[in-house]
Amino acid sequence: MESSILVCDDSNLARKQVLRSLPEQLSAKTQIAKNGEEALVILRSQNIDILFLDLTMPVLDGVGVLQGIKDENIDVAVFVISADIQPEMQSKVLGLGAKAFLRKPVKTEILNENLAKHGFL
Amino acid sequence: MSTLNLNEDQQDCLQELINVAMGQASDQLARYLDTFVHLKVPSIEQVDAQSLSNSLKDEQMAVAVVSQGFFGYEGIRGEALLIYQPKDSDRLADLLGYEPEELSVEEQIIDLSSILTTTFLNVFAGQIDNQMSYSAPRLLSSTKSLVSEHLHQLSFNWDLALKVKITYQVTDYSFNCDMVLLIPESAIVNITAVLNRILDDF
Numbered sequence A: 001m002e003s004s005i006l007v008c009d010d011s012n013l014a015r016k017q018v019l020r021s022l023p024e025q026l027s028a029k030t031q032i033a034k035n036g037e038e039a040l041v042i043l044r045s046q047n048i049d050i051l052f053l054d055l056t057m058p059v060l061d062g063v064g065v066l067q068g069i070k071d072e073n074i075d076v077a078v079f080v081i082s083a084d085i086q087p088e089m090q091s092k093v094l095g096l097g098a099k100a101f102l103r104k105p106v107k108t109e110i111l112n113e114n115l116a117k118h119g120f121l
Numbered sequence B: 001m002s003t004l005n006l007n008e009d010q011q012d013c014l015q016e017l018i019n020v021a022m023g024q025a026s027d028q029l030a031r032y033l034d035t036f037v038h039l040k041v042p043s044i045e046q047v048d049a050q051s052l053s054n055s056l057k058d059e060q061m062a063v064a065v066v067s068q069g070f071f072g073y074e075g076i077r078g079e080a081l082l083i084y085q086p087k088d089s090d091r092l093a094d095l096l097g098y099e100p101e102e103l104s105v106e107e108q109i110i111d112l113s114s115i116l117t118t119t120f121l122n123v124f125a126g127q128i129d130n131q132m133s134y135s136a137p138r139l140l141s142s143t144k145s146l147v148s149e150h151l152h153q154l155s156f157n158w159d160l161a162l163k164v165k166i167t168y169q170v171t172d173y174s175f176n177c178d179m180v181l182l183i184p185e186s187a188i189v190n191i192t193a194v195l196n197r198i199l200d201d202f
Helices: A012-021 A036-045 A062-071 A087-095 A108-117 B008-033 B049-055 B057-061 B086-097 B105-127 B147-153 B185-200
Strands: A003-008 A028-033 A050-053 A077-082 A100-103 B037-039 B043-048 B064-071 B077-084 B138-141 B160-170 B173-183
Touching (some): A003 A036, A012 A108, A012 B008, A028 A036, A036 A050, A050 A062, A062 A077, A062 A087, A077 A108, A087 A100, B008 B037, B008 B043, B008 B105, B008 B160, B086 B105, B105 B138
Parallel strands (some): A003 A028, A003 A050, A050 A077, A077 A100
Antiparallel strands (some): B043 B160, B064 B138
């Protein structure tokens, strides 16, 4: 089955790091968003299975996206990938429904581990 | 005058390396102050030696400047300055005052600055397969005077300043400080090479 994946990060390098870390066996259609607002537009109009979400972004940050997903009942598995590693931030995003919190720069094995844990591999 | 002359990809790469370093430095700050720090995207600006004094115009009223040298492999080295404004310094004193210790406010500002600088640079260096060592942090000023005077006091020769504007919002308090990295010509060449190496990987 093909998964549809959205990578939301304001950094081109960070988006590439995520895309490069995606396992080959995860046959996926990938899209990108450069801020939270762009991500919500895509999430509202298309079925996205997995969202990789940065937190510190211009326009609308990752917490705003998680709140939007919650408020609008959007069905998507969110993996937060962030440099803001404070424990309080981690519990905040998990409380808002994120499946996992991964620290930047993301490592391939950690990404795979978490995808497998949540049934995507 | 030397500048990094970064293209869009190199700028983005540097920004992301700095974001990751900032994130961990803020985590350390949060632990030190036992509070939560709201992070903003840091703005990065390149300033050459001649115009740094002008660019620091806003900072001329700085009350505290903490300076610390850093040395890595492959000629990556420089001097990191953390610059606090009077209102921010006062807030910092309030914040630090929450946990009365035997240290003076000056000593605590040095400690805090050193935590920010070394965590930031350690994480930055780690991402480019480098490793830093540091000189002891020095408080250059505790009274109102020109930052440019302190710059002239540095024996260190530098060609470029990378100015990273850091805003930490700490719960009810918010304070800002500027981190300015002064970098010599040899290190500039090397940093650009490192950015290209990372970008070539993709």
